[in-house]
Amino acid sequence: MTDRLAIGAADVLLVVDVQNDFCPGGGLAVPRGHEVAPIISRLAERFQNVVLTQDWHPPGHHSFASTHPGRQPFEALVLAYGAQVLWPDHCLQETTGAEFHADLRIPHAAAVIRKGFRPLIDSYSAFYENDGATPTGLVGYLRERGLTRVFVTGLAFDFCVRYSAEDACREGFSVIVVEDACRGIDIEGSVAATRRSLAAKGAVCIASDAIA
Numbered sequence: 001m002t003d004r005l006a007i008g009a010a011d012v013l014l015v016v017d018v019q020n021d022f023c024p025g026g027g028l029a030v031p032r033g034h035e036v037a038p039i040i041s042r043l044a045e046r047f048q049n050v051v052l053t054q055d056w057h058p059p060g061h062h063s064f065a066s067t068h069p070g071r072q073p074f075e076a077l078v079l080a081y082g083a084q085v086l087w088p089d090h091c092l093q094e095t096t097g098a099e100f101h102a103d104l105r106i107p108h109a110a111a112v113i114r115k116g117f118r119p120l121i122d123s124y125s126a127f128y129e130n131d132g133a134t135p136t137g138l139v140g141y142l143r144e145r146g147l148t149r150v151f152v153t154g155l156a157f158d159f160c161v162r163y164s165a166e167d168a169c170r171e172g173f174s175v176i177v178v179e180d181a182c183r184g185i186d187i188e189g190s191v192a193a194t195r196r197s198l199a200a201k202g203a204v205c206i207a208s209d210a211i212a
């Protein structure tokens, strides 16, 4: 192939939530979620700039079904800031489940954005909490460092990867989702809906072998 994407100083690899609880055996396992860890670790060797996100919830977080009596995981509920899927307990602060998967090895990653630590609001996106308004600071971090193109990888494709990629588009970054470096949960067609939505918002989906 002659037109593979070359990675440069203005590119950043965003690694979303590659944590034990999102892998098989974890509290909110994404099918085959663990498979992305070695793929992303290899991919990261091409990037000077890498940012990780880490889902990081206090006990009794509002996104947990167990916080709402009579509710079951994967039910939708309307909270103060809008619709919210209720999840099994996952990624509790300072637990093994919240740690990065052991096969994720990116020693040169420069920043970890923690999200979901406010008790009453969930955060799918690396950029904004689920109210769509409270920033994590990642937009400013990328801009200040002159990073303009964001490659998005991780878990889960149809939730935190999707919302991170879409917010990056909204903020004017060039956005590429490396789809074989992601795995989805797929609730009621959410993977197909994600592909449609990403395309509509201007994010490009590629395979990792398209990167030089």
Ligand SMILES: [Zn+2]
Pocket (backbone or CB within 6 Å): 055, 056, 057, 063, 090, 091, 116
């Ligand atoms: Zn979470």
